[in-house]
Amino acid sequence: MNEQVIAGKTLENWKEEIPVLKDIMNMKNVFWVNRFKSDFEPASKKVNLSKTDVDDAEARLARFASYIETAFPETKKTKGIIESKISAIPAIKAELESYYDTAIEGRLLLKRDDTLPIAGTIKARGAIYEVLKHAETLALENGLLKSIDEDYVVFASSDFRDFFAKHKIMVGTTGNLGISVGIMGAKLGFEVTVHMSVEAKQWKKDLLRSHGVTVIEHNTNFTKAVENGRMQSEQDPTCYFVDDEHSVDLFLGYTVAGSRLKKQLEEQKIQVDKDHPLFVYLPCGIGGSPGGITFGLKQVYGDNVHCFFSEPAHMPSMMLGLITNEYDGVSIDDFDIDGKTGMDGLAVPRTSGFVSKLMKNFFDGGFTLQEKEAQHFLTAMIDKEKIYLEPAALAGVPGVARLFGTIEGKRYLAEKGLTEKMDQATHIAWATGGSMVPKEDMEEFYKQGLEKSKV
Ligand SMILES: *Cc1c(COP(=O)(O)O)cnc(C)c1O
Numbered sequence: 001m002n003e004q005v006i007a008g009k010t011l012e013n014w015k016e017e018i019p020v021l022k023d024i025m026n027m028k029n030v031f032w033v034n035r036f037k038s039d040f041e042p043a044s045k046k047v048n049l050s051k052t053d054v055d056d057a058e059a060r061l062a063r064f065a066s067y068i069e070t071a072f073p074e075t076k077k078t079k080g081i082i083e084s085k086i087s088a089i090p091a092i093k094a095e096l097e098s099y100y101d102t103a104i105e106g107r108l109l110l111k112r113d114d115t116l117p118i119a120g121t122i123k124a125r126g127a128i129y130e131v132l133k134h135a136e137t138l139a140l141e142n143g144l145l146k147s148i149d150e151d152y153v154v155f156a157s158s159d160f161r162d163f164f165a166k167h168k169i170m171v172g173t174t175g176n177l178g179i180s181v182g183i184m185g186a187k188l189g190f191e192v193t194v195h196m197s198v199e200a201k202q203w204k205k206d207l208l209r210s211h212g213v214t215v216i217e218h219n220t221n222f223t224k225a226v227e228n229g230r231m232q233s234e235q236d237p238t239c240y241f242v243d244d245e246h247s248v249d250l251f252l253g254y255t256v257a258g259s260r261l262k263k264q265l266e267e268q269k270i271q272v273d274k275d276h277p278l279f280v281y282l283p284c285g286i287g288g289s290p291g292g293i294t295f296g297l298k299q300v301y302g303d304n305v306h307c308f309f310s311e312p313a314h315m316p317s318m319m320l321g322l323i324t325n326e327y328d329g330v331s332i333d334d335f336d337i338d339g340k341t342g343m344d345g346l347a348v349p350r351t352s353g354f355v356s357k358l359m360k361n362f363f364d365g366g367f368t369l370q371e372k373e374a375q376h377f378l379t380a381m382i383d384k385e386k387i388y389l390e391p392a393a394l395a396g397v398p399g400v401a402r403l404f405g406t407i408e409g410k411r412y413l414a415e416k417g418l419t420e421k422m423d424q425a426t427h428i429a430w431a432t433g434g435s436m437v438p439k440e441d442m443e444e445f446y447k448q449g450l451e452k453s454k455v
Pocket of ligand 1: 121122123176177283284285286287288289290345346390392393432433
């Protein structure tokens with residue numbers, strides 16, 4: 001028999017080296033603590049990005065606030081800042097305790113990125129930032145904007161729009177990234193093209209077209225659709241390609257969430273320090289959003305924030321990349337994992353090399369969940385909290401139960417000396433999307449979770 005080789009090793013070698021790989025391959029739930037990570041200070045010295053980059057992104061978004069407020073009146077309340085609330089979800093905390101039969105200490109909050117203005121998903125953080133930065137660069141290079149001290153409300157003028165109309169933006173996506181890039185790009189005046197695979201939902205295509213975005217459907221899978229987009233884009237010098245896998249700007253757009261969350265917690269008089277730890281559970285697809293937010297949070301809270309990414313057990317691409325130390329050198333296909341998930345925002349078979357190599361230094365760990373868990377909590381979230389989330393947005397919710405309910409989770413708390421402090425802890429599940437989903441689709445999701453299904 002011809003032994004299959006994955007990144008230089010046979011499957012047998014891999015399983016010997018990493019025993020938990022067996023569970024990952026069997027698509028079981030895994031809670032993984034990142035042993036490669038060091039404390040925040042030494043970790044920061046190993047990487048190319050720093051607080052200066054985060055501050056730069058934050059300042060850029062502040063410059064654009066007057067434009068955003070003008071272009072999107074729904075952001076008037078927040079003065080052009082695209083941000084979401086945090087809210088307590090006590091009924092879901094009780095449901096987690098009963099569903100997983102485990103006690104949860106500390107308070108549980110939900111970060112409502114499902115309600116972010118303009119695009120209604122977490123992508124509004126990274127993608128809108130990247131489009132704005134590109135627009136700013138073009139405007140400065142071409143002398144439309146004299147300096148960064150001008151009032152950016154000029155971006156809403158017809159001069160600017162006419163200028164951007166001669167420029168193109170392209171992106172390849174199954175959905176949410178395209179919506180954020182498409183709405184923002186089209187509003188500025190760009191000619192935006194979104195390349196989608198056949199699986200992408202019809203309502204997303206319709207929505208984009210209603211904003212004047214060109215949607216090109218590819219009769220191939222997601223990876224091919226992205227490749228086609230990238231190729232077309234490279235042949236055209238007036239075209240800018242938003243690259244989900246390699247973009248530093250996209251990543252930096254997410255990082256700004258860190259200092260914003262700190263402010264929100266302070267306003268609610270919620271303490272975070274070594275005696276009051278903060279735990280954050282982030283749904284993970286290609287890795288940009290959980291990576292960027294973790295990076296931003298670590299800048300403000302250092303080792304007092306504990307960040308865990310969350311992936312479908314059928315699509316654990318970040319976990320595989322980190323656990324094997326091979327990053328984007330391995331995919332779920334190499335390990336015969338089927339990739340069947342309804343959490344479509346997380347349906348990425350191979351992680352981003354850029355994000356995973358960077359975040360190896362900062363993620364505290366990660367976990368996987370079953371489809372049934374996402375379905376159950378999607379329905380529970382509607383019944384008990386009247387919050388309508390899309391499947392991917394539920395992935396972080398079981399995280400807190402994993403921390404208290406698994407051997408690995410309890411060991412993590414003990415090793416960090418936190419076991420006795422957990423009654424003073426704050427847990428945040430990051431809800432990443434939902435408000436754009438059409439009613440009929442949401443009803444389908446709701447029904448899926450009605451069946452009494454324990455894992
Ligand atoms: C894209 C997305 C994620 C994950 O973000 P990545 O940057 O791909 O890791 C999570 N939830 C939703 C709803 C998304 O659209």
